[in-house]
Amino acid sequence: MKIHEARIHRLNDADMSAGPILYWMSREQRVQDNWGLLHARELAGEDRPLIVLFCLVPGFLGATLRQDDFMLNGLAEVENDLAALGIAFLLRLGDPEEEVIRCVLEKGVGAVVTDFDPLRIKQGWQKEVASTLRVPLIEVDGHNVVPARSVSDKQEYAARTLRPKIHRLSSEFLEDFPRLEPLVCSASPADPVDWHSLRSSLRMDETVSPVALVPGESAAHAALSAFVDHGLHGYAERRNDPVAEATSRLSAFFHFGHLAPQRAALAVAGSGKGEGQAVYLEEVIVRRELSDNFCLYNIRYDSLHGAPNWALKTLDEHRSDPRPFLYSHEEFEAARTHSPLWNAAQTQLLRSGFMHGYMRMFWAKKILEWSPDPESAHATVVTLNDRYQLDGRDPNGYVGALWSVAGLHDRPWQTRPIYGSVRYMNSNGCRRKFDTKAYISRWLN
Ligand SMILES: Cc1cc2nc3c(=O)[nH]c(=O)nc-3n(C[C@H](O)[C@H](O)[C@H](O)COP(=O)(O)OP(=O)(O)OC[C@H]3O[C@@H](n4cnc5c(N)ncnc54)[C@H](O)[C@@H]3O)c2cc1C
Incomplete structure (x- = not known):
């Protein structure tokens, strides 16, 4: 089966040469259901070895032990699963721009395939590697059901402008994945990664501890089945x-690529579970892919300046409004505000590495209300989100922060102090939706 050509994007014009194919794994840390790895396998064919390389950048985007531990355990599973298919796995520590080039030269690689990722730092590495390599660097979108570069060539205004484009194309792209075939021509086996020494050589930020969620491809598939059978x-x-x-x-x-969103969409689409099915597909395809669209086309995705002009203007007009409460970054971080509901949400995040989606909106909007200005509020939201959420440092997080603080993908609402016409949320709204007392007692006891 051929990979849909709209998933494939050449990052340079070099010709393929003899030698192994290298898959530079980055955002998609899994073996099956991975369009990038499948394309690399397709290029390797019957007579070339295939090598998988992962470049580990210590402290990448402020990662802590919570995120690194989850990722390293997932990668150990990747190494095992690849070995069973005769595919070598290499892990290099350091700057990917240098490590990928070094590996290409050492192994005499004929072409490199890598994952699509809209974040600036990844785009920067890929650009640098593409311009230095004398062999092709090929990007494959294995994260979006409808590839981000082909669904739209500009920043979309809101979900309502992206949705029809996705719906028009989704039947063409929402296809099942072929199994990854074992390699016919194996590379000389790589030394197994010494995970124990690797961990001790990394100076990981241990102030944020790992969480109970089991990482990896098989745990992710089990979680998906449980959700489809019992939660959907x-x-x-x-x-x-x-x-x-x-x-x-x-x-x-x-976020870590242990599960393809397309696999989740296929499982849900085939479940026959009525309304839950349609609502989930809207979240996992339209809402999620809107985030990749925003980060791909708006370089200021993690800054308040990435927000729409109407929101920046209204927030500026209300800059001097008196704040009923004012907290520092440290007070927010330590869950020391006057609001038990807010403190419960922050405590859920600190302890479990996950905050419920509805609480993420309330949490971020109150940070806007209780910070001295919109800029510091936005910075607090992004910093706490990236540091403590296991799924942080993701396009969804940057979009969620701007949606909450500065009206991204939203519309103006009734004007009120501090928020201007940015949508407001309060604890009375929460009380109407759910049992806030039960939520508070679960997390503050
Ligand atoms: C302030 C704020 C910060 C956020 N930070 C992150 C983050 O760092 N990482 C992250 O992945 N998501 C983030 N989100 C989006 C959303 O809250 C989470 O994706 C969701 O809560 C994850 O839980 P779930 O997998 O059980 O979601 P489900 O409700 O089961 O949704 C299924 C999937 O759809 C996608 N999705 C759901 N809601 C959204 C949304 N609002 N925007 C984009 N995609 C969505 C996610 O991939 C999610 O896994 C943030 C939202 C806000 C308001």
Whole structure:
């Protein structure tokens, strides 16, 4: 089966030469259901070895032990699963721009395939590697059902402008994945990664501890099956209730690439579970892919300046409005505000590495209300989100922060102090939606 050509994007014009194919694994840390690895396998054919390389950058985007531990355990599973297929796995520590080039030269590689990722730092590495390499660097979008570069060539205004484009194309792209075939021509075996020494050589930020969620491709598939069998039927009704915990909890698996969002979409689409099915597909395809669209086409995705002009103007007009409460970054971080509901949400995040989606919106909007200005509020939201959420450092997080603080993909609402016409949320709204007392007692006891 050929990979849809719209998933494939050449990053330079070099010709393929003799030698192994290198798959530079980055965002998609899995063996099956991976369009990039499948394309690399296709290029390797019957007579070339295939090598998988992962470049580990210590402290990448502020990662802590919580995120590194999850990722390293997932990569150990990748190494094992690749070995069973005769594919060598290499892990190099350091600057990917240098390590990829070094590996290409050492192994006499004929072409390099890598993952699509809209974040600036990844785009920068790929650009640098593409311009230095004398062999092709080929990007494959294995994260979006409808590839981000082909669904739209510009920043979309809102979900309502992206949705029809996705719906028009999704039947063409929402196809099942072929199995990754074992390699016919194996590379000389790589030395197994010494995970123990690797961990001791990394100076990981141990102030944020790992969480109980089991990482890796097989755990992700088990979580998906459990959600489809037991959670999906109540998803439409209960997904906004943080006490019910009725959402899929798959976001960390998507973030680290342990599960293809397309696999989740296929499982849900084939489940026959009525309204839950349609609502989930809207979240996992349209909402999620809107985030990749934003980060791909707006280089200021992690800054308040990435927000729409109407929101920047209204926030500026209300800059001097008196704040009922004012907290520092440290007070927010330590969950020391006057609001038990807010403190419960922050405590859920600190302890479990996950905050329910409805609470993420309330949490971020209150940071806007209780910070001295919109810029510091936005910085606090992004910093705490990236540091403590297991699924942080993701396009969804940058979009969620701007949606909450500065109206991204939203519209102006009734004007009120501090927020201007940015949508407002308060604890009375939460009380109408769910049992706030039960949520508070779960996390503050
Ligand atoms: C302030 C704020 C910060 C956020 N930070 C992150 C983050 O760092 N990483 C992250 O993955 N998501 C983030 N989100 C989006 C969303 O809250 C989470 O994706 C969701 O809560 C994850 O839980 P789940 O997998 O159980 O979601 P489910 O309800 O089961 O949804 C299924 C999937 O759809 C996608 N999705 C759901 N809601 C959204 C949304 N609003 N925007 C984009 N995609 C969505 C996710 O991939 C999710 O896994 C943030 C939202 C806000 C408001």
